[in-house]
Amino acid sequence: MSNKTDRTKTHIVTIFFEMMDEIGFEKITVASLSKRAKINRGTFYNYFPDKYAIIEEVEEEMYTNFEKVMREHIGVAVTSKIDQYGRKNVGLFFKEASEKLMMFLYQRKELAQILVGKNGRPHFIERLERLYIETVQEKLEVIPHEITESEKLQQEFIYYGVIAVVKRWLRTGAKQSPEEVAKILAKCMTVAPITIFEEIETR
Numbered sequence: 001m002s003n004k005t006d007r008t009k010t011h012i013v014t015i016f017f018e019m020m021d022e023i024g025f026e027k028i029t030v031a032s033l034s035k036r037a038k039i040n041r042g043t044f045y046n047y048f049p050d051k052y053a054i055i056e057e058v059e060e061e062m063y064t065n066f067e068k069v070m071r072e073h074i075g076v077a078v079t080s081k082i083d084q085y086g087r088k089n090v091g092l093f094f095k096e097a098s099e100k101l102m103m104f105l106y107q108r109k110e111l112a113q114i115l116v117g118k119n120g121r122p123h124f125i126e127r128l129e130r131l132y133i134e135t136v137q138e139k140l141e142v143i144p145h146e147i148t149e150s151e152k153l154q155q156e157f158i159y160y161g162v163i164a165v166v167k168r169w170l171r172t173g174a175k176q177s178p179e180e181v182a183k184i185l186a187k188c189m190t191v192a193p194i195t196i197f198e199e200i201e202t203r
Helices: 003-023 030-037 039-045 053-076 078-085 087-106 109-116 120-142 149-171 180-190 193-202
Strands: none
Touching: 003 030, 003 039, 003 053, 030 039, 030 109, 039 193, 053 087, 053 109, 087 109, 087 149, 087 180, 109 120, 109 149, 120 149, 149 180, 180 193
């Protein structure tokens, strides 16, 4: 694929997500996209059969790379990391792992913000959430006893706490650096919630 071809395809995708952010996926037509991108419809069809192909290609690329980051850095047994880092320094493990995840999202923040925004794709975000939870749970399956329902509820609290932090960060413009958010996530994973509330109230 030539540089000109690459640029044209990238331009189409860029315009597509600009429109998606403004009016939502359902209202985009090939005609309106081609007009805004200042190309003819034939040029559009040289790259994509329809608008669904654009979103599917981009989402699949993002999902595949997100999965790679998860498998390499997030899906690890906490107990083994406590042995490696020492219990006093386990926060460093959470921070380093979280930084990998946050950096991945930060490098794609414009796209990620659109996907989690008001005109985004809820089912795609749910797919990423499921991957995050399943990756962590896979490591918990090696625990030599059955996890109780109460323990599962506690896990849910942790999973969706992390997800909520990441969503809020993106939806408010990703203003904090990946390192800063990773530090927050590590603190939330290693400090009792009551301690965090006390620090906020007495600041």
